[in-house]
Amino acid sequence: MSYKYSVILCTLNSDGADVWETPHEILEKVAEFGYDGVDLDAEPDKIPMEKFNEVRGIAESFGLKVPALILAWAEWHAGELRDLASSDETVRNRTVEYTRKCIDLSATFDNPPVLEIDACPPEVEYPKTKIPRHVLRENFAKSAREICEYASDKNVPIAIEPINRFEGYAGFLNSIVEARSIADEVGLGLGVLLDFFHVNIEDGPVAETILVAGEKLRHLHLADSNRQMPGTGHIDFVEAVRALNSINFDGYLSVDSVPIKPDWQTLLKESIAFMKQIEHVVELQDRIDSEMKVG
Numbered sequence: 001m002s003y004k005y006s007v008i009l010c011t012l013n014s015d016g017a018d019v020w021e022t023p024h025e026i027l028e029k030v031a032e033f034g035y036d037g038v039d040l041d042a043e044p045d046k047i048p049m050e051k052f053n054e055v056r057g058i059a060e061s062f063g064l065k066v067p068a069l070i071l072a073w074a075e076w077h078a079g080e081l082r083d084l085a086s087s088d089e090t091v092r093n094r095t096v097e098y099t100r101k102c103i104d105l106s107a108t109f110d111n112p113p114v115l116e117i118d119a120c121p122p123e124v125e126y127p128k129t130k131i132p133r134h135v136l137r138e139n140f141a142k143s144a145r146e147i148c149e150y151a152s153d154k155n156v157p158i159a160i161e162p163i164n165r166f167e168g169y170a171g172f173l174n175s176i177v178e179a180r181s182i183a184d185e186v187g188l189g190l191g192v193l194l195d196f197f198h199v200n201i202e203d204g205p206v207a208e209t210i211l212v213a214g215e216k217l218r219h220l221h222l223a224d225s226n227r228q229m230p231g232t233g234h235i236d237f238v239e240a241v242r243a244l245n246s247i248n249f250d251g252y253l254s255v256d257s258v259p260i261k262p263d264w265q266t267l268l269k270e271s272i273a274f275m276k277q278i279e280h281v282v283e284l285q286d287r288i289d290s291e292m293k294v295g
Contacts, residue, residue, distance in 0.1 A: 001245050002279060005272050006037035006067050006254040008221070015260035020047065023055045031062035033269045034276075039254050042069035042102040042115065052105070066113050067252040068219050071102055073118040074167065084143035085119040085136040085169065092143055099147050107154040114219045114251075115151070116161040116193045117144060119173040128171045136172040141182055148188035159183075159193040159218040164201040174202045176209045183216050191218035195256065200225045200235055207239035214247055221256035222271070228257050229267050231274040241275075241282045 007030050009019045019026050019038075030038055038059050041047060059066060072078035082095045099117065106112040119140050121129065129136070144160065151158050160179040168174060173182070176194055183190040192213050196206055203209040210217065224233030231237070255271050 001241075001283070003241075003244070003249075003275070004036040004065075004067070004252045005034070005222075005275065006039050006065075006252045007035055007268060008039045008070055008254050008256045010041050010070055011256055011258050012260065012264045014258060015264040017264045019055060020051060023058045027055075027059050027062050027064060029265060030268065031064055033265075034272050035064065035268070037065035037067045037252055037254075039068040039070050039113075040066055042071045042105055044101040044105050045098075065111075066109065068114040068116070068254060069102060069106055071099065071115055071117070073120040075120070075122065081122050083120060083122060084117060084147075085121075085140040085172070087131070087135060087139055092139060096143050096146050099143075100150050103147070103151045103154055103156045103158075106156045112154065112156040114157045114159055114191075114193070116159050116219070117147060118161050118163050119169055120163065120167070121169050124167065124170065126166065126170050129169045131169070131172075133172050136169055137182065140173065141186055144182065144186045144190060145188065148186060148190050152188055157189065157191065157218055159191040161193040161195060161221075162198060162202065164198045166201075174198075176203050176213050180212060180214075180216055191216045193217075193219045193221065195221035195223070196230075196235060196240075197221070197223045197225070197227045197256070200233075205239070206235055207243040210240060210243035210247065210249075217247065217249055217251065219251050220249075220253040222253045222275070223255070223257045228261055229255075229271045229274070230278075231270075237275070237278045238282055238285075241278050245282065 017026050083091050084095050086092045148158050162173050162175050162179040165174050179192045194213055199206050199209045224230050225235050226233040
């Protein structure tokens with residue numbers, strides 16, 4: 001089975017490749033390397049619609065889809081506090097409103113891109129957050145329900161991305177198991193987004209976690225255990241692809257390796273080459289197994 005691959009463009013900034021400054025050069029290379037899409041930033045109040053549509057148009061001219069929009073949750077990324085699990089209703093409501101604006105942006109596409117929702121605290125507390133888990137869950141589920149009710153009328157897919165304990169709330173929404181549980185509770189089409197790096201820390205074997213996500217899996221963020229390009233860490237990508245095959249996953253795998261090493265072009269070129277080779281190995285193994293079953 002052949003998968004579709006995308007690039008989270010904001011990750012390239014760490015190597016000086018800013019798609020909002022030099023879109024043609026960057027997107028041309030992404031297409032040249034064989035990618036199917038690009039994940040664009042969702043900052044409706046910061047990125048002028050004219051600029052967004054310019055970059056979107058250039059991507060489309062190279063045959064690149066936009067399977068997902070990247071929302072900024074952590075304060076270092078967003079430049080402000082955005083917390084869907086906050087007990088401060090002013091903060092929570094402001095964050096839900098930001099998400100609604102991103103939903104409106106996604107709805108401008110014929111096939112609306114997936115939006116991920118995270119729980120990011122104003123300050124990481126380790127080894128465990130002081131806020132009771134049931135309070136955080138209640139707040140986040142309330143936000144997710146409001147978001148999904150708004151998104152459902154616009155046909156915009158929403159997915160929960162769990163964040164590891166060192167970047168998110170330590171003890172809340174760190175795992176796919178909990179993300180799936182909240183998605184099941186909220187309903188309204190809410191799915192999950194699986195990030196290989198976070199899963200490797202919190203959930204155990206990636207392949208098993210893919211099966212837990214199952215039909216709720218909407219999108220994937222692709223990196224190895226060291227958050228670098230696939231094949232440079234210890235994640236078993238053969239078994240991960242087998243698991244994706246078993247649940248008939250038809251979404252995108254978006255390269256999300258940070259910081260960029262050794263450089264953004266090498267990262268993108270080698271990442272997709274590695275994953276295509278993994279796909280080939282799985283297909284070859286399946287073919288051999290099938291032949292061995294024939295009498």
